[in-house]
Amino acid sequence: MSHVPERPLLFACAECSVVHVGVRESEDHYRPPDHCSVCDSETFTELPDHP
Numbered sequence: 001m002s003h004v005p006e007r008p009l010l011f012a013c014a015e016c017s018v019v020h021v022g023v024r025e026s027e028d029h030y031r032p033p034d035h036c037s038v039c040d041s042e043t044f045t046e047l048p049d050h051p
């Protein structure tokens, strides 16, 4: 009976590199934001897990 704490995925904007927290869609699934709040780009790169 172990439960791994969930952490939101982070996504970096491909245009301006600003990091956004992923939007939680379900139990263990996150998606990038629709648009970058800084440059309005729709392209994001998922960041690798961080300590």
Ligand SMILES: [Zn+2]
Pocket (backbone or CB within 6 Å): 013, 014, 015, 016, 017, 018, 036, 037, 038, 039, 040, 041
């Ligand atoms: Zn951006």
